[in-house]
Amino acid sequence: MTLVSRIQLRGLTRRFGAVTAVDDVWLDIADGEFLVLLGPSGCGKSTLLRMIAGLLPPTEGTLHLGDTDITHQPPQRRDLAMVFQSYALYPHLSVARNIGFPLRARKLPRAQIRAKVAAVAETLDLTALLDRKPRELSGGQRQRVALGRALVRDPGAFLMDEPLSNLDAKLRAGTRAEIAELHRRLGATMVYVTHDQVEAMTMATRIALLDQGRLEQLGTPAEVYDRPASVFAATFLGSPAMNVLDATVLTVDGTLSARAEDIDLPLGIDATMPDRPVRLGVRPEHLTIAPPGEPGIRAVVTGVENLGSEEVAQCRSGTARVAVRGTRPLGVRTGEALTLTARPEHLHLFDVGSGRRLTWQPGAVPAAV
Amino acid sequence: MTTDEAVGEGSRARRLGGHLVLGVLSLLCAFPVYWLYATSLRAPEDVYSLSVLPWPLSTASYAEAFATSDVLGMLLNTGVVAVLSALGQLLIALLAAYAFAAWRFPFRRLLYLLFVGTWLVPFQATMLPNYVLLSRLGLLETLAGVIIPTLCSALGVLLLREHLNGFPKELLDAARMDGRSSWSTLWTVVVPALRPALAALGILLAITAWNEYFWPAMVLQRSNAVVQLGLRSFLGTEGNDWGPLMAMAGLACLPVFVLYLVLQRHIVNAFVRSGLK
Numbered sequence: 001m002t003l004v005s006r007i008q009l010r011g012l013t014r015r016f017g018a019v020t021a022v023d024d025v026w027l028d029i030a031d032g033e034f035l036v037l038l039g040p041s042g043c044g045k046s047t048l049l050r051m052i053a054g055l056l057p058p059t060e061g062t063l064h065l066g067d068t069d070i071t072h073q074p075p076q077r078r079d080l081a082m083v084f085q086s087y088a089l090y091p092h093l094s095v096a097r098n099i100g101f102p103l104r105a106r107k108l109p110r111a112q113i114r115a116k117v118a119a120v121a122e123t124l125d126l127t128a129l130l131d132r133k134p135r136e137l138s139g140g141q142r143q144r145v146a147l148g149r150a151l152v153r154d155p156g157a158f159l160m161d162e163p164l165s166n167l168d169a170k171l172r173a174g175t176r177a178e179i180a181e182l183h184r185r186l187g188a189t190m191v192y193v194t195h196d197q198v199e200a201m202t203m204a205t206r207i208a209l210l211d212q213g214r215l216e217q218l219g220t221p222a223e224v225y226d227r228p229a230s231v232f233a234a235t236f237l238g239s240p241a242m243n244v245l246d247a248t249v250l251t252v253d254g255t256l257s258a259r260a261e262d263i264d265l266p267l268g269i270d271a272t273m274p275d276r277p278v279r280l281g282v283r284p285e286h287l288t289i290a291p292p293g294e295p296g297i298r299a300v301v302t303g304v305e306n307l308g309s310e311e312v313a314q315c316r317s318g319t320a321r322v323a324v325r326g327t328r329p330l331g332v333r334t335g336e337a338l339t340l341t342a343r344p345e346h347l348h349l350f351d352v353g354s355g356r357r358l359t360w361q362p363g364a365v366p367a368a369v
Numbered sequence: 370m371t372t373d374e375a376v377g378e379g380s381r382a383r384r385l386g387g388h389l390v391l392g393v394l395s396l397l398c399a400f401p402v403y404w405l406y407a408t409s410l411r412a413p414e415d416v417y418s419l420s421v422l423p424w425p426l427s428t429a430s431y432a433e434a435f436a437t438s439d440v441l442g443m444l445l446n447t448g449v450v451a452v453l454s455a456l457g458q459l460l461i462a463l464l465a466a467y468a469f470a471a472w473r474f475p476f477r478r479l480l481y482l483l484f485v486g487t488w489l490v491p492f493q494a495t496m497l498p499n500y501v502l503l504s505r506l507g508l509l510e511t512l513a514g515v516i517i518p519t520l521c522s523a524l525g526v527l528l529l530r531e532h533l534n535g536f537p538k539e540l541l542d543a544a545r546m547d548g549r550s551s552w553s554t555l556w557t558v559v560v561p562a563l564r565p566a567l568a569a570l571g572i573l574l575a576i577t578a579w580n581e582y583f584w585p586a587m588v589l590q591r592s593n594a595v596v597q598l599g600l601r602s603f604l605g606t607e608g609n610d611w612g613p614l615m616a617m618a619g620l621a622c623l624p625v626f627v628l629y630l631v632l633q634r635h636i637v638n639a640f641v642r643s644g645l646k
Contacts, residue, residue, distance in 0.1 A: 055542050076546045088543035092561040101557075105548035149547065 005156045005189040007052065011061035014047050014213075019049040019052050023213035029191060031155075034183050036200040037193045039210035040236070043194045046161055046212070052191060054078050067157060068182040076105070079156035083163045087146040089134040096121070096130040097150040106153075120152045122152070140171045145279065148228050157189035164199060197237050209233050227348075230322070231355040234281045234348060235290065240312060240323040243287070245297070246335075247280040249273070249349070256360075258347065262317045264295040268344025271358050278358060281348035285324035286314065287340045296341035297322060315340070328333055381578045398471055402622070409615035416611045430612030431620075434603075440617060443596040446581055448624065450512055450595060454519045455575035458565060462525025467555055469526070470533035471541055479489055481530070488523035492584075500587060514588040515595070519578065532566040534560070568632045 005289040006030040014022040022044040029035045038044040044280050050056040052063060054075035058240040062071045070078050081102070083199045088231045096117050097104075103113045124144045134142055150158055163179075164172045179303065180203045183190055194200055199220045209224060209232075217229040228242070230235035235241040249267070259282045263278070275321050290296045299315035299322050311328040314321065315338065326341060334336060349358040353361060411418060412427035434440055455550065468474075469481050499518045500509075508514035536559065544554040560567070582597045593599045605613035 039571045051543075053542075053546060055545065061416075075542075076550060078546045080546065084543055085538050086537065088537065088539040090540065090543075090558055090562075092564075101544075102547035107551065149543075153547075262591075305428070341636040 006064075006066055006187065007157060008064040009048075009061065010064065012048065012063065013059045013060040014044070014056065015059045015279055016053060020213050022051065022058075023217050025210075027208060027215070027218070029083055029189060030187055032187045032190065034180075034205045036052070036189045036204035037191065037210060038197065038204075038207050038236075039195065039216075040199040041195055043210040044209050044213040045195075048135075049082075049159055049191060051083050053080060068200055071356075080152050080159055081148050081150035081155035081157075082159040083146050083161065085162040085165055087134075087142045087163075087166075089135055089142055089145055089149075089176065093160055094131050094133060095126060095137070095145050095148075095309050098134065099126075099152050101149060102153045116152050120148045123150050125150070127131075143167060143175060143316070144305055145248070146266045147182075155188075157191065160190065160192045162194055163192075164194070165196070177336070179203060182291065185339055201237070207246075208235065211236075226359070228281070229357050230349045231279060231281070234350070240284050241326065242281045242283050243319065243322045244279050244281045244319075244350070245320050245322070246352075247278055249276045249278050251275075258349070259359075260318070262298040265297065265342065266344060266349060267347060267349075267360075271360075271362070277352050279350040279352055281350060282342045282346060284323040286342045286346035287322070287324045288326070288342065289324070289330075290339045290341040292339065294339055294340040294341060299338050299340055301334050301336045301338060303334055304330065304332065313338075397496070400516065404491065405615050405622070407621045408611060411612065411622075413612050416541075417573050430616040432599055433610075434613035434616040434620075437613065438593065438599050438617075439547040440596075440599070442560070443593065444600045444620065444624070446512060447595040447597070450508060450581075450585070451516050451575045451579040451624075454516045454578040455571050457520040458525050458574050459571050461520055461566070462522055462529050462570070463555075463560070465526045466533050467559060468531035469530050469536075471551070471559075485523050485527050487521075489526070496584070496587065502587060504595070509588060509592065510592060511588075512594065515581075515585050519581075522574065529563070529569055530565060532563055535560065572628055572632050575628060579625060 007027075009025055009027040009029075010359075011026045013020065013141075014020055016030070025048060038049060039045045047056065051058050054070070054073060058071065062069055064070065065078060065080075069119070087203040090101060093101065099120055099209045100113045100117045103116060106240075108116075118127070121130055124147060126144055126148060128138065129141060129145075134145065137145065142231055143166070146163065160179075164175055165173060176199055179192075180369070183203070192199075192203065204221050206219060207216050207221055207224045211232050216231045217224055219229075225237050228237065231244055232316055235244060245260065245263060247263050250259050251272040253266060254261075254270055254272060256269040256271055256273065258265045258267055258278065260280075263280070287297070296316050299317035301313050301315050302321075303314045305312040305314065308329065309328060313330050313332050315324060315325040316322070317340075322340065324332075350356060351358055389507040392473045407421075408416060410426050410428070411423045412425060413429050413433075415423070415427075465484065469477065469484075495518075503514045503518070505507050506514075511522060513574065519529050519624070521588060528542075540558055540562070541616070545551075580597065585595045586598055589598060593602060599620070600614060602619055603610040603617070
């Protein structure tokens, strides 16, 4: 595969009347990348994918595939294959004819179509089902046929719109691994829409996190999880979500510390600065139970959830809710008072107004990234 | 004792009663058709007989019908009119409904309402302008004159658009992604999926065109080119020629029965599915 599969979105915007569904999104999707468009429903991720596919014209901005501006090319002329959420299999055609459909549209010789369909069916374990109609297939089989129809074309890039959302949990995990494996084997560019953070974390080479039509953060799964760019990113990824508490950064004895009525956490930065209100974020799995008398977050356990290998303790600190996640048993009981602590590198600070991440730059006051 | 009946299915007597009512109703519906064929098969002197069974059987009425008029020619002409009119209406309705359902264009709703609104204009209001137009075009006394003004069917557009509205849009998108143009999507994806609806509509339109009397009577005036007009020749001021009349009417019904038998499966499908949507 050549560099042709690089997809560039330059300021793509889509408005429906007064509603802006996608707002000035710039993305450079490298050849061979598995980019996941992640976000809650209504964040514009499917609209963005449909614009890349050519099924929806952008209101503003341009789209480039390789060096070509494809903003105004109809979908059938873009070298892109799409897998739909509903699979969109043609109900009147057999599995073989469904998979061969894009090739017949391209007027390939029959023998070649048959050979390609057979090869794709072989990789997806569909050979025994080739003569069946879609209504005679299970959800997982339909999903594989939809994948096959995309694969058979050998397209410049694959677009997938929540392809696993109609599968049950067990099948989803299996298919997730299959798609990731497929991506490794083909080395093809994939743009994958989902609202499921597990799919995003496990399959993506990069995640584009969207909120209200805007690109909130772009980065590898580890970057997005470990250094969330905003409160939204911090609370969208992770289960349970990151705890976010109101606090103030104070200078105590020459080091910085996050304080509030029930909070006293050192930030591990030796510096002085004027007091500044912040939002303090810490992931449930990074909280540990401190010995009594140590500084930390004072909280009362309100409930314990058993996840099998782990437990989640739901706590209340003042008016805020705090979740703690750890190996089962955590050894806490409902109603127990605790002090929770976390290492300084696991604490995240966000601006109160904008919600953007704050980083410490020596010689300056903390500034928005 | 237990049975497999659902709870509250009622007693055996009630079910029997229901079947009895349905049986009587279907007899009532079938009787005129039976009487038509029975009369056509009576000997000429028994035509007014009230015996339920036509005995002795005679084909004299059929022979007379064939001898006095060109029955086969008329059946053929009527067939041509019915088939061309139905196919033409189907094609135009399909294209219009596809455009209305799958495309976004300015004034779409208004145009659709106007289109469907023509359904409300009664035949009596359009028959004279149509007649004058045909006369200017020199199409009076021709089968083309009978067919052409019927080609645009608001009913067809309405029905097919309703079916297409329930058609998953993702399939249209998928076909476009798979490299089909809009035109090719229509024939490779939409039409196969709409087959039951098209069959149901087609049979409805064909039967309507087959049974049409008034419009062909206007356009074809003096000639008896279609079978419904041919029937006139057995109705006279001195009395009706019941035997050949019934024979010809019986022959005129046959193609409709055959059409229904062939397409029945599709029709039942179409009605069942439109109920499930």
